[in-house]
Amino acid sequence: MLGSFVAAGTFRVDRLPRPGESLRASAIAWEPGGKGFNVAAGLRRLGIAVDGLIPIGTDHLAALAEPALRRMGLPTSMIRPHPGSTGIGVGFVGTDGENCLAVHPGANLLLSRETVRSAAAGILSSAMVLAQFEIGDDPVAEAFAIARGAGIPTLLNPSPFRLPSDEILAATTILVLNETEAEALLGRLAGPAGTGGLRAAAEGLARALHARGVEVLVITFGAAGARIVLGGSTILDQRAYQVTAVDTLGAGDAFTAGLAAGFVAGRHWDASGRIAAACGALMVTRHGVLDGLPDPAEVGDFLRI
Ligand code: ADP
DSSP, X not given: OBOOOEEEEEEEOSSOOOTTOOXXXXXXXXXXXXXXXXXXXXXXXXXXXXXXXXXXXXXXXXXXXXXXXXXTTOOGGGEEEOSSOOEEEEEEEOXXXXXXXXEEOGGGGGOOHHHHHHTHHHHHTOSOEEEETTSOHHHHHHHHHHXXXXXXXXXXXXXXXXXXXXXXXXXOSEEEEEHHHHHHHHHHHTOSOOTTHHHHHHHHHHHHHHHTTOOEEEEEOGGXXXXXXXXXXXXXXXXOOOXXXXXOTTHHHHHHHHHHHHHHTTOOHHHHHHHHHHHHHHHHTSSSSGGGOOOHHHHHHHHHO
16 A cells, blocks of 8 residues: 555534535544555455555654554555645535535655665555546556566555556556546546446546556445446446435545455456445445444445345
Protein backbone atom coordinates (compact mmCIF):
# COMPACT_ATOMS: atom_id res chain seq x y z
CA MET A 1 0.00 0.00 0.00
CA LEU A 2 1.39 3.38 -1.03
CA GLY A 3 0.26 6.27 1.18
CA SER A 4 -1.70 8.13 2.32
CA PHE A 5 -2.25 9.30 5.89
CA VAL A 6 -4.63 12.13 6.73
CA ALA A 7 -5.90 13.43 10.07
CA ALA A 8 -9.59 13.76 9.18
CA GLY A 9 -12.18 15.96 10.91
CA THR A 10 -15.82 15.27 10.06
CA PHE A 11 -18.61 17.73 10.92
CA ARG A 12 -22.11 16.29 11.22
CA VAL A 13 -24.66 18.71 9.74
CA ASP A 14 -28.41 18.58 8.96
CA ARG A 15 -27.58 19.02 5.27
CA LEU A 16 -24.44 19.85 3.30
CA PRO A 17 -23.63 23.61 3.30
CA ARG A 18 -24.34 25.59 0.12
CA PRO A 19 -21.69 27.97 -1.30
CA GLY A 20 -21.51 31.10 0.84
CA GLU A 21 -23.46 29.54 3.72
CA SER A 22 -22.37 29.04 7.35
CA LEU A 23 -23.99 26.07 9.05
CA ARG A 24 -23.96 24.90 12.63
CA ALA A 25 -22.57 21.39 13.02
CA SER A 26 -24.24 19.06 15.53
CA ALA A 27 -21.06 17.01 16.13
CA ILE A 28 -17.44 16.77 15.13
CA ALA A 29 -15.30 13.64 15.04
CA TRP A 30 -11.55 13.45 14.49
CA GLU A 31 -10.26 10.22 13.11
CA PRO A 32 -7.04 9.09 11.46
CA GLY A 33 -7.71 8.45 7.79
CA GLY A 34 -6.46 8.99 4.29
CA LYS A 35 -7.42 6.67 1.46
CA GLY A 36 -4.20 4.66 1.69
CA PHE A 37 -4.53 4.17 5.43
CA ASN A 38 -8.26 3.40 5.19
CA VAL A 39 -7.82 0.76 2.48
CA ALA A 40 -4.82 -0.73 4.32
CA ALA A 41 -6.92 -0.88 7.51
CA GLY A 42 -9.84 -2.36 5.53
CA LEU A 43 -7.62 -5.08 4.10
CA ARG A 44 -6.15 -5.85 7.51
CA ARG A 45 -9.64 -6.07 9.06
CA LEU A 46 -10.46 -8.58 6.32
CA GLY A 47 -7.50 -10.69 7.46
CA ILE A 48 -4.99 -9.71 4.75
CA ALA A 49 -1.34 -9.02 5.72
CA VAL A 50 -0.49 -5.44 4.68
CA ASP A 51 2.80 -3.59 4.31
CA GLY A 52 3.75 -0.37 2.56
CA LEU A 53 4.64 3.29 2.94
CA ILE A 54 2.61 5.74 5.02
CA PRO A 55 3.99 9.33 4.78
CA ILE A 56 3.56 11.65 7.76
CA GLY A 57 4.89 15.14 8.56
CA THR A 58 6.83 16.45 11.54
CA ASP A 59 3.96 18.49 13.08
CA HIS A 60 1.76 17.60 16.08
CA LEU A 61 -0.65 15.62 13.88
CA ALA A 62 2.14 13.18 13.00
CA ALA A 63 1.79 11.66 16.49
CA LEU A 64 -1.64 10.30 15.46
CA ALA A 65 -0.14 7.86 12.99
CA GLU A 66 1.60 5.33 15.20
CA PRO A 67 -1.34 4.61 17.54
CA ALA A 68 -3.64 4.56 14.50
CA LEU A 69 -1.58 1.91 12.73
CA ARG A 70 -1.27 -0.11 15.94
CA ARG A 71 -5.01 0.10 16.53
CA MET A 72 -5.68 -1.28 13.07
CA GLY A 73 -3.04 -4.03 13.38
CA LEU A 74 -0.80 -2.48 10.70
CA PRO A 75 3.04 -2.51 11.02
CA THR A 76 4.32 0.85 12.29
CA SER A 77 7.38 0.31 10.09
CA MET A 78 5.12 1.58 7.27
CA ILE A 79 5.46 5.13 8.64
CA ARG A 80 7.81 7.43 6.70
CA PRO A 81 8.32 10.91 8.28
CA HIS A 82 8.94 13.91 5.99
CA PRO A 83 9.64 17.51 7.01
CA GLY A 84 6.43 19.62 7.05
CA SER A 85 2.76 19.07 7.73
CA THR A 86 0.88 15.79 8.02
CA GLY A 87 -2.04 15.34 5.62
CA ILE A 88 -5.27 16.88 6.91
CA GLY A 89 -8.88 16.58 5.76
CA VAL A 90 -12.14 18.29 6.66
CA GLY A 91 -15.50 16.85 5.68
CA PHE A 92 -19.24 17.27 6.16
CA VAL A 93 -21.79 14.48 6.59
CA GLY A 94 -25.49 15.33 6.27
CA THR A 95 -28.28 13.48 8.09
CA ASP A 96 -29.08 11.65 4.83
CA GLY A 97 -25.54 10.21 4.90
CA GLU A 98 -24.29 12.33 1.98
CA ASN A 99 -20.80 13.73 2.37
CA CYS A 100 -18.26 16.10 0.86
CA LEU A 101 -14.70 16.74 1.91
CA ALA A 102 -11.42 18.49 1.09
CA VAL A 103 -7.99 17.05 1.79
CA HIS A 104 -4.66 18.85 2.07
CA PRO A 105 -2.13 16.11 1.29
CA GLY A 106 0.86 17.63 3.15
CA ALA A 107 3.61 15.01 3.59
CA ASN A 108 1.75 12.55 1.39
CA LEU A 109 2.98 14.50 -1.64
CA LEU A 110 6.59 14.14 -0.50
CA LEU A 111 6.72 10.38 -1.00
CA SER A 112 9.46 9.97 -3.63
CA ARG A 113 10.61 7.47 -6.23
CA GLU A 114 13.74 6.90 -4.11
CA THR A 115 11.70 5.93 -1.05
CA VAL A 116 9.69 3.54 -3.20
CA ARG A 117 12.85 2.05 -4.70
CA SER A 118 14.18 1.49 -1.16
CA ALA A 119 11.05 -0.59 -0.53
CA ALA A 120 11.36 -2.61 -3.77
CA ALA A 121 11.90 -5.91 -1.93
CA GLY A 122 8.57 -5.43 -0.14
CA ILE A 123 6.83 -4.63 -3.42
CA LEU A 124 8.28 -7.72 -5.07
CA SER A 125 7.00 -9.97 -2.29
CA SER A 126 3.43 -8.57 -2.50
CA ALA A 127 0.34 -10.23 -3.92
CA MET A 128 -0.93 -6.82 -5.09
CA VAL A 129 0.21 -3.18 -4.97
CA LEU A 130 -2.40 -0.50 -4.29
CA ALA A 131 -2.28 3.30 -4.55
CA GLN A 132 -4.56 6.33 -4.69
CA PHE A 133 -3.95 9.96 -5.65
CA GLU A 134 -3.45 11.52 -2.24
CA ILE A 135 0.23 10.98 -3.13
CA GLY A 136 2.21 12.23 -6.15
CA ASP A 137 2.54 10.55 -9.56
CA ASP A 138 6.21 9.61 -9.15
CA PRO A 139 5.90 7.06 -6.32
CA VAL A 140 2.85 5.47 -7.98
CA ALA A 141 4.61 5.20 -11.35
CA GLU A 142 7.73 3.74 -9.72
CA ALA A 143 5.95 1.19 -7.53
CA PHE A 144 3.56 0.10 -10.28
CA ALA A 145 6.43 -0.29 -12.77
CA ILE A 146 8.36 -2.47 -10.29
CA ALA A 147 5.23 -4.54 -9.59
CA ARG A 148 3.96 -4.89 -13.15
CA GLY A 149 7.47 -5.74 -14.38
CA ALA A 150 7.38 -8.70 -12.00
CA GLY A 151 3.84 -9.71 -12.98
CA ILE A 152 2.33 -8.41 -9.71
CA PRO A 153 -1.13 -6.87 -10.17
CA THR A 154 -1.65 -3.21 -9.28
CA LEU A 155 -4.80 -1.34 -8.26
CA LEU A 156 -5.22 2.42 -8.62
CA ASN A 157 -8.01 4.61 -7.27
CA PRO A 158 -7.23 8.04 -8.79
CA SER A 159 -8.83 10.02 -5.97
CA PRO A 160 -8.78 12.98 -5.50
CA PHE A 161 -9.05 12.95 -9.27
CA ARG A 162 -6.29 13.95 -11.63
CA LEU A 163 -5.63 12.41 -15.03
CA PRO A 164 -3.38 9.35 -14.53
CA SER A 165 -0.26 9.64 -16.71
CA ASP A 166 0.29 7.18 -19.57
CA GLU A 167 3.20 5.75 -17.54
CA ILE A 168 0.87 5.00 -14.63
CA LEU A 169 -1.97 3.64 -16.80
CA ALA A 170 0.47 1.33 -18.60
CA ALA A 171 1.35 -0.23 -15.23
CA THR A 172 -2.20 -0.30 -13.78
CA THR A 173 -3.99 -3.65 -13.71
CA ILE A 174 -7.21 -2.58 -11.99
CA LEU A 175 -8.58 0.98 -12.06
CA VAL A 176 -11.31 1.74 -9.52
CA LEU A 177 -13.36 4.93 -10.05
CA ASN A 178 -16.44 6.41 -8.46
CA GLU A 179 -18.95 8.27 -10.64
CA THR A 180 -17.23 11.64 -10.31
CA GLU A 181 -13.83 10.20 -11.18
CA ALA A 182 -15.26 8.15 -14.06
CA GLU A 183 -16.99 11.21 -15.54
CA ALA A 184 -13.75 13.20 -15.33
CA LEU A 185 -11.70 10.43 -16.90
CA LEU A 186 -14.30 9.76 -19.59
CA GLY A 187 -14.27 13.47 -20.52
CA ARG A 188 -10.48 13.37 -20.92
CA LEU A 189 -10.12 10.02 -22.71
CA ALA A 190 -13.28 9.22 -24.62
CA GLY A 191 -15.52 12.33 -24.68
CA PRO A 192 -18.59 13.00 -22.50
CA ALA A 193 -21.10 10.22 -21.65
CA GLY A 194 -23.89 9.96 -24.25
CA THR A 195 -27.62 9.66 -23.60
CA GLY A 196 -27.15 6.23 -21.99
CA GLY A 197 -25.16 7.89 -19.18
CA LEU A 198 -22.02 6.78 -17.47
CA ARG A 199 -23.04 3.15 -17.05
CA ALA A 200 -23.49 2.75 -20.81
CA ALA A 201 -20.27 4.66 -21.47
CA ALA A 202 -18.27 2.36 -19.17
CA GLU A 203 -17.48 -0.13 -21.93
CA GLY A 204 -16.08 2.57 -24.25
CA LEU A 205 -14.02 3.97 -21.40
CA ALA A 206 -12.78 0.47 -20.52
CA ARG A 207 -11.75 -0.07 -24.16
CA ALA A 208 -9.85 3.23 -24.22
CA LEU A 209 -8.15 2.30 -20.93
CA HIS A 210 -7.44 -1.26 -22.06
CA ALA A 211 -5.57 0.14 -25.08
CA ARG A 212 -3.41 2.02 -22.56
CA GLY A 213 -2.68 -1.04 -20.42
CA VAL A 214 -5.52 -1.23 -17.86
CA GLU A 215 -6.97 -4.74 -17.63
CA VAL A 216 -9.97 -4.18 -15.38
CA LEU A 217 -12.11 -1.06 -14.99
CA VAL A 218 -14.40 -0.80 -11.97
CA ILE A 219 -16.88 2.07 -11.66
CA THR A 220 -18.86 2.41 -8.44
CA PHE A 221 -22.25 4.11 -8.46
CA GLY A 222 -22.96 4.47 -4.74
CA ALA A 223 -26.40 3.00 -3.89
CA ALA A 224 -26.75 2.00 -7.56
CA GLY A 225 -23.98 -0.60 -7.38
CA ALA A 226 -20.88 -1.04 -9.53
CA ARG A 227 -19.92 -2.05 -13.07
CA ILE A 228 -16.79 -4.15 -13.61
CA VAL A 229 -15.40 -4.32 -17.16
CA LEU A 230 -12.84 -7.06 -17.75
CA GLY A 231 -10.39 -6.87 -20.66
CA GLY A 232 -12.15 -3.80 -22.06
CA SER A 233 -15.25 -5.80 -23.03
CA THR A 234 -16.73 -8.30 -20.53
CA ILE A 235 -19.23 -6.55 -18.27
CA LEU A 236 -20.15 -7.69 -14.76
CA ASP A 237 -22.77 -5.68 -12.91
CA GLN A 238 -22.64 -5.81 -9.13
CA ARG A 239 -25.79 -4.56 -7.44
CA ALA A 240 -25.56 -2.53 -4.27
CA TYR A 241 -27.13 -4.25 -1.27
CA GLN A 242 -30.11 -2.45 0.17
CA VAL A 243 -29.26 -0.89 3.51
CA THR A 244 -30.09 2.28 5.41
CA ALA A 245 -27.17 4.62 4.90
CA VAL A 246 -26.20 6.84 7.84
CA ASP A 247 -22.71 7.93 6.70
CA THR A 248 -21.38 7.30 3.19
CA LEU A 249 -17.81 8.39 4.03
CA GLY A 250 -15.36 5.62 3.29
CA ALA A 251 -17.75 3.52 1.17
CA GLY A 252 -15.35 3.55 -1.76
CA ASP A 253 -12.35 2.67 0.44
CA ALA A 254 -14.24 -0.24 2.04
CA PHE A 255 -15.35 -1.40 -1.44
CA THR A 256 -11.75 -1.25 -2.73
CA ALA A 257 -10.47 -3.19 0.29
CA GLY A 258 -13.14 -5.86 -0.27
CA LEU A 259 -12.38 -6.09 -3.99
CA ALA A 260 -8.62 -6.39 -3.39
CA ALA A 261 -9.12 -8.90 -0.56
CA GLY A 262 -11.25 -11.06 -2.84
CA PHE A 263 -8.73 -10.76 -5.66
CA VAL A 264 -5.68 -11.71 -3.58
CA ALA A 265 -7.61 -14.64 -2.12
CA GLY A 266 -7.98 -15.89 -5.70
CA ARG A 267 -11.76 -15.31 -5.95
CA HIS A 268 -13.46 -14.80 -9.29
CA TRP A 269 -14.47 -11.25 -10.17
CA ASP A 270 -18.14 -11.83 -9.42
CA ALA A 271 -17.30 -13.13 -5.92
CA SER A 272 -14.83 -10.28 -5.34
CA GLY A 273 -17.52 -7.83 -6.50
CA ARG A 274 -19.99 -9.26 -3.98
CA ILE A 275 -17.46 -9.00 -1.13
CA ALA A 276 -16.65 -5.43 -2.20
CA ALA A 277 -20.33 -4.42 -2.33
CA ALA A 278 -20.94 -6.04 1.08
CA CYS A 279 -18.02 -4.06 2.55
CA GLY A 280 -19.35 -0.82 1.00
CA ALA A 281 -22.89 -1.50 2.22
CA LEU A 282 -21.80 -2.41 5.76
CA MET A 283 -19.64 0.73 5.88
CA VAL A 284 -22.50 3.12 5.03
CA THR A 285 -24.67 1.68 7.82
CA ARG A 286 -22.08 2.83 10.38
CA HIS A 287 -20.72 6.19 11.50
CA GLY A 288 -17.01 6.81 11.07
CA VAL A 289 -14.65 4.91 8.81
CA LEU A 290 -12.28 2.75 10.88
CA ASP A 291 -14.99 1.31 13.15
CA GLY A 292 -17.15 0.72 10.10
CA LEU A 293 -14.68 -1.53 8.29
CA PRO A 294 -16.13 -5.05 8.33
CA ASP A 295 -14.35 -8.30 9.23
CA PRO A 296 -14.75 -11.56 7.28
CA ALA A 297 -17.42 -12.90 9.67
CA GLU A 298 -19.55 -9.78 9.18
CA VAL A 299 -19.14 -9.97 5.40
CA GLY A 300 -20.02 -13.69 5.47
CA ASP A 301 -23.14 -13.10 7.60
CA PHE A 302 -24.19 -10.18 5.42
CA LEU A 303 -23.89 -12.15 2.19
CA ARG A 304 -25.88 -15.09 3.62
CA ILE A 305 -28.96 -12.92 4.34
P1 ADP B 1 -17.08 6.58 -3.10
O1 ADP B 1 -17.19 6.52 -1.62
O2 ADP B 1 -15.68 6.38 -3.61
O3 ADP B 1 -17.77 7.75 -3.76
P2 ADP B 1 -19.40 4.96 -3.87
O4 ADP B 1 -20.27 5.96 -3.19
O5 ADP B 1 -19.65 4.74 -5.34
O6 ADP B 1 -17.84 5.26 -3.65
O7 ADP B 1 -19.59 3.56 -3.09
C1 ADP B 1 -18.78 2.44 -3.32
C2 ADP B 1 -19.62 1.19 -3.19
O8 ADP B 1 -20.12 1.09 -1.84
C3 ADP B 1 -20.85 1.10 -4.11
O9 ADP B 1 -20.54 0.53 -5.37
C4 ADP B 1 -21.77 0.19 -3.29
O10 ADP B 1 -21.43 -1.17 -3.48
C5 ADP B 1 -21.44 0.58 -1.85
N1 ADP B 1 -22.39 1.63 -1.41
C6 ADP B 1 -22.18 2.97 -1.38
N2 ADP B 1 -23.30 3.62 -0.95
C7 ADP B 1 -24.21 2.66 -0.68
C8 ADP B 1 -25.56 2.68 -0.21
N3 ADP B 1 -26.20 3.81 0.10
N4 ADP B 1 -26.20 1.49 -0.06
C9 ADP B 1 -25.58 0.31 -0.35
N5 ADP B 1 -24.31 0.24 -0.81
C10 ADP B 1 -23.63 1.39 -0.97
